Amino acid sequence: MIQNLPKEFPIGKLDDLDFGGAEAKTDTLIETPLGVCWTRPIHEFVKGKKNIVIGERGVGKSVLFKLLSEEKIKIKKKKDEHHAILLIEEELQYGTLKDYVDKHVQTFLTDPSMKYRIVWELFILSRILAFVTKKYAAFLPEELHKANEEMSVVLGYKTDSLKLSEIVKGVKATVGLKFGSSPIGTIESSVYTSLEPKEGLATDSKSVVGEKNIDIDEYKKLVQQFLDQRNTFLFVLVDKVDEFVVKSDYDIQQLMLQALMETEKSYMDCKNIRFKLFIRCDLYKRLEYDVIGPDKITAKKITLVWTDEDIRMFIAQRIMHNYFNVLGLNSLQFSIDDDKLYVDEKSVDNYIPDQSHDPSVSIPFVSVLVRSFSRFWKREMPKERKRHIEGRHTTMNDEISKQIITSIFPKHVKHIDKNGQSKQIDIFEYFSTHFSLASGTTTPRLLVMFLDKCLVIAREYYRNNPDEKVLLDMSGEYQLFKRNILKIAYAEFQTEISESFSMISSHWKNYFERFVEKKGKRTEYSFEVLYKFLGGDREEMRGFLAFMCHIGYLKCHNTKALIEDRQYTLPILFQSDNKRHGTDGLTHATYMQR
Numbered sequence: 001m002i003q004n005l006p007k008e009f010p011i012g013k014l015d016d017l018d019f020g021g022a023e024a025k026t027d028t029l030i031e032t033p034l035g036v037c038w039t040r041p042i043h044e045f046v047k048g049k050k051n052i053v054i055g056e057r058g059v060g061k062s063v064l065f066k067l068l069s070e071e072k073i074k075i076k077k078k079k080d081e082h083h084a085i086l087l088i089e090e091e092l093q094y095g096t097l098k099d100y101v102d103k104h105v106q107t108f109l110t111d112p113s114m115k116y117r118i119v120w121e122l123f124i125l126s127r128i129l130a131f132v133t134k135k136y137a138a139f140l141p142e143e144l145h146k147a148n149e150e151m152s153v154v155l156g157y158k159t160d161s162l163k164l165s166e167i168v169k170g171v172k173a174t175v176g177l178k179f180g181s182s183p184i185g186t187i188e189s190s191v192y193t194s195l196e197p198k199e200g201l202a203t204d205s206k207s208v209v210g211e212k213n214i215d216i217d218e219y220k221k222l223v224q225q226f227l228d229q230r231n232t233f234l235f236v237l238v239d240k241v242d243e244f245v246v247k248s249d250y251d252i253q254q255l256m257l258q259a260l261m262e263t264e265k266s267y268m269d270c271k272n273i274r275f276k277l278f279i280r281c282d283l284y285k286r287l288e289y290d291v292i293g294p295d296k297i298t299a300k301k302i303t304l305v306w307t308d309e310d311i312r313m314f315i316a317q318r319i320m321h322n323y324f325n326v327l328g329l330n331s332l333q334f335s336i337d338d339d340k341l342y343v344d345e346k347s348v349d350n351y352i353p354d355q356s357h358d359p360s361v362s363i364p365f366v367s368v369l370v371r372s373f374s375r376f377w378k379r380e381m382p383k384e385r386k387r388h389i390e391g392r393h394t395t396m397n398d399e400i401s402k403q404i405i406t407s408i409f410p411k412h413v414k415h416i417d418k419n420g421q422s423k424q425i426d427i428f429e430y431f432s433t434h435f436s437l438a439s440g441t442t443t444p445r446l447l448v449m450f451l452d453k454c455l456v457i458a459r460e461y462y463r464n465n466p467d468e469k470v471l472l473d474m475s476g477e478y479q480l481f482k483r484n485i486l487k488i489a490y491a492e493f494q495t496e497i498s499e500s501f502s503m504i505s506s507h508w509k510n511y512f513e514r515f516v517e518k519k520g521k522r523t524e525y526s527f528e529v530l531y532k533f534l535g536g537d538r539e540e541m542r543g544f545l546a547f548m549c550h551i552g553y554l555k556c557h558n559t560k561a562l563i564e565d566r567q568y569t570l571p572i573l574f575q576s577d578n579k580r581h582g583t584d585g586l587t588h589a590t591y592m593q594r
Contacts, residue, residue, distance in 0.1 A: 001476035002407055003333040005323075009408075009470040009478045011462050016326045019318045019451035024062040027448070034321040036067065037444075039310045041302050048075045051264065052277045052297065054284045055304030057552065058443035061278045064304070065089075065239045068276070075235065082232040086131045088124070089240045090164050092256065094249040097165070117259035121216055123164045124236065124263060126151045128223055128273070130162075132234070136226075144226060147219050154214065178215045220270050227272035234273050242280040254286055261287060261297070281439075282550055308432045309398045311442050315431065316401035318451065319408060336399055402428065408480040414487065434490070434572050437552025446573075449497065453489040454481050461485055498574065504551055511536070511544045521576045525554075525568045 020029035029035030042064065044050060055061050067073040069087050077083055097119075105115040129148040133140060227234055241257060257279065264275040281303070306314070323329045405427060412424040425433075435442045435450060458481055462468060470478050502512045511534060518533050531541050542563050548554040554568045 001335055002403055003335055003476065004329070004331070005407065005472055005476060005478070006327065007472050009472075009480055010327070011468075011470060013326050014455070014459050014462060017322050017455055018326075019322075019455065020448050022445045022448045022452075024060075024066045027063065029318060029321060030063055030067060031072070032321060032325075034317040034324075036073065037310060037314045037317060039304075039306065039313075041304050042073070045302050046073060046075050048077075048274070050300060050302040051275050052261075052279065052284075052301040053304060054279050054281050054301055056281050056437065056439050056441060056443065058437075058445035059304045059306060059441070060444055061280075061304060062239065063444075065237060065278055068235075068237060077233070080231060082230065084131075084135060084232060084234050086127060086234060086236045088127060088236065088238045090238070091240045091243055092164065092253075094252040094256070097256070098252045113255045113258040113262065115259075116256050117262050119164065120256075120259050120263040121266070122155065122214075125216060125219055126155055127162070128234065128236070129219065132223060132226065136230075139230070141222075141226060143222050147222055151214070151219075178213060178217075220267065220273075224270040224272055232272065235276055236273065237276045237278075239278040242278070242283050254283065257283055258287055265296075305441055306443065308428070308442075309395065309401070311431055311444075311447065312398060312401040312405060312428060314444055315447065315451070316404035318448075319404050332404070334400055334403060336396070336403075405431075406475075407477050410479065410481065410483050410486070413483055436571055436573060438549060438555035438571050439552055440555075440571075446497065450489065450493045453493045453496075454485060457485045457489045457492070494573065501551055501553055505547060508544055508547050511540070512548075515548075519570070523570045523575050525570075527564050527566050527568075530568070 018029065020035060021027035024030070027035070045053065045064070053061055053064065064073070068075070069085060071085070075083060101115050101119060105118055129144070129151055133145065133148040223234075238260065241260065242253070260277065264277060267273050267275065284301075287297075320332065323332065409427050412426055413430050415423055415425045415430070431447070432442060435446045437443070437446075461482070470480050472478060498516055502509055502516070505512075514534050515530075527541070527545070530545065531538060534541065534544075536544075545554065545556075545563070545566075545568070549556050549568075552571070553574055555571065557567050557569065558565070
């Protein structure tokens with residue numbers, strides 16, 4: 001238990017509690033020490049050897065991108081080594097891009113992604129040249145100054161923060177590109193672009209007329225040599241290229257990502273230029289690995305996933321942030337039964353404490369998570385204990401996370417199982433199972449939304465019940481978020497998350513709303529059942545179901561089968577609000593009157 005919490009939780013402080021924001025741009029807590037969860041993937045990522053970050057929607061790819069860009073998280077470096085970061089955030093209009101590429105980019109190669117790779121090669125190289133020219137102007141060799149000037153004149157850009165769409169529209173000349181050596185085995189390829197400058201772009205005497213040849217590899221070599229001489233590593237962070245699109249744009253997006261991966265691979269010989277690409281799981285799985293090299297790409301990727309233990313740490317750290325910054329605590333002190341750390345959680349119900357322990361033995365343990373967070377570990381030593389060869393089944397940090405969570409949340413909540421029976425489940429199972437999309441993994445984004453909803457409902461509850469006090473019980477826990485508060489918060493959270501999902505795509509909005517309206521209490525569906533009660537065109541239905549699986553609203557259990565034979569289920573999160581989660585039809589208004 002936590003040993004040093006105040007005897008009474010100050011209800012007046014509820015308005016000051018803050019669990020952060022659901023989006024990277026609005027989550028102020030990631031600016032604080034406790035706002036960042038150092039999960040295993042992040043620990044591995046900062047070692048610098050992983051170039052591709054993949055993950056489901058909401059797992060924190062954009063948060064990691066933001067923290068890296070602001071240097072709140074830093075990639076490890078050796079002594080006397082220097083790092084620089086180039087940010088590329090590209091929300092592309094794929095239809096417009098396709099029209100331009102089809103019209104202006106020509107190559108003798110049959111690979112459909114090659115045209116898009118040419119666009120990426122031009123864009124990324126121009127951004128790198130502009131970046132190093134601006135950052136190292138006083139030290140830059142003449143060859144690099146000339147290279148940047150030549151690229152800026154030919155491609156028609158003036159700044160180092162231009163977008164890809166600005167480059168393809170601002171070309172001033174017919175440009176021939178030479179690839180000395182490419183990862184797909186080509187010796188040389190040519191690209192021809194329009195002579196028309198971007199509208200509003202001033203032309204000058206340096207504008208190129210006719211054809212201008214650019215040796216991509218030579219320019220890369222110049223940048224590599226310069227960075228190597230300065231013992232500097234340039235990290236190119238690329239995000240936002242995987243935003244959700246529909247129909248034909250999806251195929252173009254896949255080609256663009258394929259081309260981006262091939263472009264990243266073309267920098268293999270430039271050891272001082274390292275890419276960090278942030279990509280959704282579903283798009284990553286659709287790439288053509290035989291072109292890129294499956295073994296090599298697997299070695300460079302890392303998947304952002306949140307284990308149950310990670311989720312508990314995430315919630316606990318956000319509670320701790322409020323204990324320190326709102327309640328004004330300087331530390332938290334814990335008492336932990338050491339034996340429980342060695343008991344498999346699956347058999348914890350059968351655990352009987354050894355009565356021969358000597359309770360007088362205590363060992364202090366200082367947390368490595370936060371400097372201001374001290375931990376007193378009460379280790380109860382038996383007279384004779386066999387050595388724990390296998391190690392602990394529950395980590396020290398996870399036990400602490402659990403104690404922090406139950407200090408304000410109930411240990412158990414009501415749940416209606418699939419047979420319609422009401423039962424209690426512990427709060428940790430609740431967090432692990434009730435906030436998952438179809439992928440089966442819980443995401444921080446959804447949890448933050450729910451935690452914030454709990455605060456909203458709790459504030460109203462205590463405003464309407466000013467006589468209630470929240471006192472520390474015998475277990476060292478507050479009953480701050482009562483079970484009914486969680487019930488109402490979850491029901492409202494379900495409604496809001498469903499509404500937000502309906503707005504992801506205007507194209508599928510009508511289908512989505514019909515599905516939500518008609519799904520009832522059913523949790524399993526076949527293609528034919530869905531087609532029967534949603535109606536419409538069968539081809540449209542195929543696209544809609546692909547969309548629903550993509551956003552995590554439906555899970556397909558037999559993806560290899562013909563689409564007409566596929567079976568789908570709803571995650572708990574999207575199942576019938578009241579019956580599934582035990583609110584028993586209790587509305588917000590009626591609850592507050594009780």
